[in-house]
Amino acid sequence: MSIGKLIVLTGPSGVGKGTLLKLLLERHSQLYVSISATTRSPRPGEVDGKSYYFVSRPQFAEAIGSGSLLEWAEYAGNYYGTLRHQVEEKIAEGKWVILEIELKGARQIKQSFPSASSIFILPPSLDELEKRIKSRGQDSSEAIALRLATSRLEIAAAKEFDYQIVNENLEVALAEIEAALFTNQATISASENK
Template sequence: MMSGQLIVITGPSGVGKGTLVHKLLERYPNLHLSVSATTRLPRAGEIDGKDYYFVSKEVFGQMIQEEKLLEWAEFAGNCYGTPRIAVEEKLQQNISVLLEIEIEGAKQIKQTFPKAFRIFILPPSFDELDHRLRQRGTETETAILRRLERAKEEIALKEEFDRQIINDDLETALTALIKEIESII
């Protein structure tokens, strides 16, 4: 990794972005994973500053006004965004930065960082996505249905991204992801 590259991993909720990113970071510890800010409450085991920066809606609004976010979006009633300064510092140090973000934010990154490489992770099927969301056991039926409806809209946008990878088999998807990243760093 000789130069800093901004790499965006996105896709519908439940598609396996987090698992792929975790496996990728195991193999490439020099990649820097950006920590997002969010207005949602922490889930069991999540640590402020490691998993997310958990902030109030007021603080998040101030970050937007002061242009301290590269991107932000509201999703499932909560706001999520990427703090600008940490990403810019790493890129200036020639460290590649990985963003695992929602699709709305990934679309915004095209405007704020046109040279960012954006990868869209797809489920093997809509039925499998439904199964994965339910298998988590972390959300209400209403929230799952909302995520599935949004997933239909998001999948329709896949062609707007530089590459698409289907996460049918974890190792196959990881191999494809590594190949794409190695081609740009």
């Protein structure tokens, strides 16, 4: 039986984490994405236990108090977190569990699960990141400004992670993630973001 492991994938909003993760999952069947718990209401089409584990605020507070979460954070008035037992169970089965999480949660994982591999996805530049966020057409100009201010703080923390990969070209970034995960001999490019 193969040995399981925990992998943390983080980076600023709009950098392409979700797209890279989707491609990784298509290529590597041994990877498993952890399903987060959240206190927010399900959106149309979301399924409990598949999209998220939808829980009440008291249930979430109980999970925090009992140490049942590897990490958690509040975002936009709702709580999100990773269930410890789910991750440990999958790792015991030999799965490679990937957490696609924000910086705060990634830092918590480094404390609670120090053997986890951590990958920080960087944009080629802040200008490019701004273009990507605007092209989504989902945010007001105020929300975009807030996302970019947050992104600057997140990018400053990139060196805290095992690997820093610049997502300028999707295929190149994907190959670098694969090298980091499967050969540990990746030539990882660091960005000079300003």
